[in-house]
Amino acid sequence: MWxxxxxxxxxxxxxxxxxxxDDADGIGEVGSLACGDALxxxxxxxxxxxxxxxxxxxxxxxxAIASSSALTEMIxxxxxxxxxxxxxxxxxxxxxxxxxxxxxxSVMGRDALEKAIANFRGDGGKKKEGDIVCECFxxxxxxxxxxxxxxxxxxxxxxxxxxxxxxxxxxCHDRIQAIIDTALGKKPLEIIKPVRLTxxxxxxxxxxxLEADIKPALKQDGGNIELVDVDGNRVYVRMIGSCATxxxxxxxxxxxxxxKLRQKVTPELIVEEV
Amino acid sequence: MQVIYxxxxxxxxxxxxxxEEMLPYLSEFYGNPSSMHSFGGRVGDKIKTARExxxxxxxxxxxxIIFTSCGTESDSTAVRAALATQPDKKHIITSRVExxxxxxxxxxxxxNDYRVTYVPVDREGRLDLDYLYRSLTDDTAIVSLMWANNExxxxxxxxxxxxxxKAKGILLHTDAVQAAGKVPVDVNASQVxxxxxxxxxIHAPKGVGVLYVRKATPYAPFMxxxxxxxxxxxxxxxxASIIGLGKACEMAAEHLDDMQTRVRGxxxxxxxxxxxxxxxxxVNGTHDRDDRLPNTTSIAYEFVEGEAIxxxxxxxxxxxxxxxxxxxxxxxxxHVLRAMNVPFTAAHGSIRYSLSxxxxxxxxxFVIEKMPPIISRLRExxxxxxxxxxxxxxxx
Numbered sequence: 044m045w046x047x048x049x050x051x052x053x054x055x056x057x058x059x060x061x062x063x064x065d066d067a068d069g070i071g072e073v074g075s076l077a078c079g080d081a082l083x084x085x086x087x088x089x090x091x092x093x094x095x096x097x098x099x100x101x102x103x104x105x106x107a108i109a110s111s112s113a114l115t116e117m118i119x120x121x122x123x124x125x126x127x128x129x130x131x132x133x134x135x136x137x138x139x140x141x142x143x144x145x146x147x148x149s150v151m152g153r154d155a156l157e158k159a160i161a162n163f164r165g166d167g168g169k170k171k172e173g174d175i176v177c178e179c180f181x182x183x184x185x186x187x188x189x190x191x192x193x194x195x196x197x198x199x200x201x202x203x204x205x206x207x208x209x210x211x212x213x214x215c216h217d218r219i220q221a222i223i224d225t226a227l228g229k230k231p232l233e234i235i236k237p238v239r240l241t242x243x244x245x246x247x248x249x250x251x252x253l254e255a256d257i258k259p260a261l262k263q264d265g266g267n268i269e270l271v272d273v274d275g276n277r278v279y280v281r282m283i284g285s286c287a288t289x290x291x292x293x294x295x296x297x298x299x300x301x302x303k304l305r306q307k308v309t310p311e312l313i314v315e316e317v
Numbered sequence: 318m319q320v321i322y323x324x325x326x327x328x329x330x331x332x333x334x335x336x337e338e339m340l341p342y343l344s345e346f347y348g349n350p351s352s353m354h355s356f357g358g359r360v361g362d363k364i365k366t367a368r369e370x371x372x373x374x375x376x377x378x379x380x381x382i383i384f385t386s387c388g389t390e391s392d393s394t395a396v397r398a399a400l401a402t403q404p405d406k407k408h409i410i411t412s413r414v415e416x417x418x419x420x421x422x423x424x425x426x427x428x429n430d431y432r433v434t435y436v437p438v439d440r441e442g443r444l445d446l447d448y449l450y451r452s453l454t455d456d457t458a459i460v461s462l463m464w465a466n467n468e469x470x471x472x473x474x475x476x477x478x479x480x481x482x483k484a485k486g487i488l489l490h491t492d493a494v495q496a497a498g499k500v501p502v503d504v505n506a507s508q509v510x511x512x513x514x515x516x517x518x519i520h521a522p523k524g525v526g527v528l529y530v531r532k533a534t535p536y537a538p539f540m541x542x543x544x545x546x547x548x549x550x551x552x553x554x555x556x557a558s559i560i561g562l563g564k565a566c567e568m569a570a571e572h573l574d575d576m577q578t579r580v581r582g583x584x585x586x587x588x589x590x591x592x593x594x595x596x597x598x599x600v601n602g603t604h605d606r607d608d609r610l611p612n613t614t615s616i617a618y619e620f621v622e623g624e625a626i627x628x629x630x631x632x633x634x635x636x637x638x639x640x641x642x643x644x645x646x647x648x649x650x651x652h653v654l655r656a657m658n659v660p661f662t663a664a665h666g667s668i669r670y671s672l673s674x675x676x677x678x679x680x681x682x683f684v685i686e687k688m689p690p691i692i693s694r695l696r697e698x699x700x701x702x703x704x705x706x707x708x709x710x711x712x713x
Contacts, residue, residue, distance in 0.1 A: 055628065061698050076701050077661045079622065079649070083700040100700035104624035108698060211649060 047105065048139035055105040058112035060119070062098040071159030073151055078180050078207065080107045080148070084114070084155040088163070092123045099155075106138075106145040113137045114152040123160055129153065130193065131205075146205045150190065176218045179211025184222060191226045198223070245308060246273050252307040257300055266292075268300065276311045278304060292316070321680045324636045325518075326467050326495060326613060326671035331561070332520040338564040339522070342557040350554055351545065360556055367563025371527055374566040375493075375512065376503040383528045383546045384559050388494040388515030389418035391528035392461070394539040394550070395490040395511040396422055399459035400431070402535035403488075406458035410434045412444060412473070413656040414466050416492055420652065423461075432456075441603040442471035442657045450481055459488045464496035464512075468640055468653040468669055469602035470613025472500065476507040483508055488534065494518055498569035499576055499610045510534045516558060520673075521565035525558035572674045580672050581611035583681045587670060588614040590685040595692050596712040597705070601640065601659055601667055612672040615640060617654075617663035620702040621695040626668055629691045635684055640667030662701070 047055075067085035074081030080103030087096040097119050101111040113134055118126040131149035135141040141149055173185030190196060190205045199219050203210040209219050240248065253270060261267055265285040272279040280300070282292050293316075301314040322330065348357030350364050368379040385391045396409070396419070411423050413435045427433040434452040437445050444462070453460075460482050465472045475491050482489045490511040493502050498519035504512060511534065516525035530536055530549070542551020585606060592598055597619040602609050618626065623639030630637060640654045649655065650664035659667065670684070696702035705711050 052628075055625070056632065058698065063703070072700070076620070076665070079665045081700060100698055100703060102620065102699040102701050103622050105628045107622070108625060 046142050047109075051106060051109045051138040051141070054109035054112040054138065058108055060098050060112065060115035061100070063100060064096060064098050067098075069159040069163030071155040071157065071162055073154045073158060074103070076102065080104065080151060082107065082111050082151050082155045084111070084159045086118070086159055086163075088123065094118050094121055094123065094126060103148065103151075104145070106141055107148040107151065109138055110134050110141070110148040110152045111155075114156060118156065123163070126156060127160060129156065132194070143201075144204050146194070147203075147207050150205055176222070177208035177211065177215045179215075180207045182206050182208035184218075187219060187222050188226065191223055196223065197227070240309065242273070248308045249273060249278060249304060249312075252304055253300075256303050256307065260299070261295070271317050276309070276313055278312055278314045279317045280314060281317055318634045321633075321635045321683060323670040323672060323676065323680075323684065324638055325673040325676075326470075326610075326669065327638055328517045328523065329520045329673055330675060331517075331522050332565060332568060334568060335521055335561040335564045339557040339561040342560055350556065351543070363560050364554060364556065367559050370563035370567045371514075374502070374570050375497065375514075375529060376505050377529050378532070380547075381504075381529055381532060383530060383549050384554060384562075385526040385528050385550060386524055386555065387526040388416075388492065388513050388518075389526075390539070391513035391515075391526045392416070392418040392490075392492055393422055394528050395513060395530075396426075396459060396461055397539055398511075398530075398535070398537045399488045399490065400426070401537040403458045406456050408432045408434070408454055408456040408458060410436060410449065410452050410457055410460040412436045412438065412462055414438055414442065414468075414653045415461070415463055416467060416494065419461055419463070419492060436462075438471075438656050440658050442466060442469040442601070442653075443603055443608070444473050444478075446474070446478065449478060453482065453485050453487060457485075457487045459490055461490040461492065464491045464493040464502065465500065465610050466602075466653060467495045468651060469615050469657065470495075470610035470671075471602045472496065472608050472610065475509060479508040483510075495610060495613075498566075498573070499612055501573065504529055504531065516562040516565065519562075519565050519569045521562040522558045525555050525562050527562070575674050576611055580674060580676060581606075583676055583678060584612055584614055584670075584672055587672075587681050587685060588616070591616055591688055594685070594689045597663075597710075598692075599663060601654060601657060610671075612676075613669065615667055615669040617659055618666040618668070618692050619660075619663045620699045620705060621666040621692060623666050623668060625695055626666065626691060629695070630668075630687070633687055635687065638669045638671075640664070640669060 064085035064087055068088050069086050071084045083100045085098045086094050089095050097115045099111040099115055101108045117129055117137055131153040134149040134152045135146065173183035175181055176184050176187055186206055187202055187208050190202060194205055196202050196205060199209050199216050202208055202219050209216055250270060253268060257268060267283045269281045269283055271281050296314055296316060304312050304314060346360055348360045350357055350361035368382045371382050372379045385394065407430060409423055409426060409431055411419055411433065423433045436449045436452065439445065462473050462475065464475050479489055488510045491509045492513045494513055494515040495518065496502050497514045510531045512529040514527040517523040536549065538549050540551045545551055545554060588600065595618060599617050601615040601617055627637060627639050640651045650659065654664050654667060
């Protein structure tokens with residue numbers, strides 16, 4: 044059964060702006076009969092590039108029709124520059140959310156809008172960027188990468204839900220996985236801005252971190268840690284209790300204590316046991 | 318809101334007579350049929366009656382009936398039994414349009430040392446018999462073919478193929494989940510070795526099925542456990558449902574005439590009206606209506622999408638199914654429609670209407686009245702319909 048919001052149902056049953064504009068300034072077409080859904084978007088703009096009229100024709104499921112209707116309502120009256128900023132998430136949000144499996148409908152809306160704007164600006168004939176990965180639906184690596192990065196997708200199923208790639212024969216699953224892996228691997232780690240700390244501030248922060256984040260965990264295992272001295276970025280500690288005799292204490296020191304202190308205080312810290 | 322239920326190949330309403338038959342066994346008569354005391358014993362007697370009722374519907378002997386939990390379990394048991402009892406044979410033959418219960422099992426087995434042949438069907442969903450006969454080898458352990466297809470309703474000539482398959486000493490299983498109760502199914506006329514049935518398709522509850530196993534057919538249980546079903550299927554019986562299924566089979570036999578005449582008439586009327594009133598529509602399945610289940614019609618509407626059609630029907634309380642699961646990006650039409658090579662302009666817009674003995678003429682008239690505006694409304698939105706109209710590909 045469909046898990047559609049009332050708003051989505053309303054836009055499906057009574058869609059706004061259905062039709063065509065004969066003398067449209069921009070036309071964007073995405074999808075095909077074979078793919079199972081398609082959208083043709085028409086708009087007219089005034090001298091300030093403000094969208095004064097917009098119409099659509101959609102072949103597809105209820106959420107495809109509703110997403111198209113939503114898109115037209117969202118961009119009507121906006122300048123092209125404003126309209127360009129609309130993401131597929133915005134379309135989904137406008138409808139009160141889309142089932143995950145239907146996110147590709149919102150992506151289709153966004154793509155049609157982009158194409159229509161490109162058409163208006165005269166670069167509509169541009170070839171699709173990138174190499175085709177999914178032969179069944181004609182989806183390129185560029186499109187998949189974009190969907191993965193923008194929506195934080197983590198699996199092939201996710202990618203299929205958003206851009207349909209991989210939903211057909213399945214031959215491209217390895218390539219999609221590779222794109223996801225690359226995206227996940229390349230994701231920049233949370234960068235901790237090096238803050239200029241005075242020595243006193245640094246020591247205080249180290250003490251606080253030890254108290255709040257490190258000691259409780261060590262105490263659970265019957266151990267503890269004591270701050271001995273701080274010299275520049277060198278932190279001298281003493282392991283006590285069960286930690287003092289534990290064979291894994293070096294591991295704990297480096298993996299847990301040092302990484303936590305680096306995260307909370309400054310990445311240059313080196314922790315040493317005395 | 319009224320509900321017009323034309324999705325009986327998905328599941329059926331439990332007949333009130335069936336419910337009535339079941340109720341005492343959900344309350345006061347809760348004994349275990351395996352018990353020594355007569356309190357349990359009387360439950361055992363009722364199961365015996367149910368077994369006889371089921372056997373009668375398909376012309377079997379009661380001892381050839383094994384109660385299971387569903388059609389899928391029956392299918393799995395049949396195929397696995399054939400493989401387990403003939404460990405040297407590594408080949409399975411089935412069709413390209415089977416229910417997932419067989420399809421996914423075969424795909425799994427194909428990855429695990431077995432060779433599977435999928436017999437194709439033609440544009441009208443009819444089995445390629447030559448292909449089937451050519452595929453039979455000494456290595457073939459079992460042929461599993463559905464009696465009738467759930468989506469198109471096309472009936473396979475099981476009786477005809479059974480003779481040739483059995484002449485080669487190969488086991489034949491048939492998934493008769495859709496056929497039983499809708500067309501005459503006789504295990505003696507057809508000589509099948511194993512046959513699957515499901516309760517909820519014939520007005521019994523969900524969660525009960527039947528596997529018929531011909532006497533002397535090599536067999537190995539799938540569910541090991543107690544001595545229930547003579548050790549052929551362990552597990553305490555789903556007593557009330559089995560009793561309900563017995564009653565449902567008795568009623569199905571009584572209603573077979575109604576199905577073949579009145580329901581068939583309603584189906585024909587619906588099909589003819591929709592095809593005439595809605596341009597660019599076509600039947601999925603053979604045009605020889607006698608070779609389809611009398612309750613089923615699957616119609617493809619060009620240039621529109623099935624889920625959108627279903628949702629509009631849903632607004633009017635009309636329940637049916639589409640031939641493509643528009644979930645996820647797999648907007649692919651079902652494997653059945655693909656196997657039949659339904660043109661891509663229409664495959665996405667297929668709707669299956671499946672009737673039952675409870676379907677009335679008034680309901681069919683309502684659907685005939687409501688379908689054309691739904692399709693034309695969606696077509697007005699469809700860019701491809703506009704294109705087709707401009708290119709004069711649109712019929713009247």
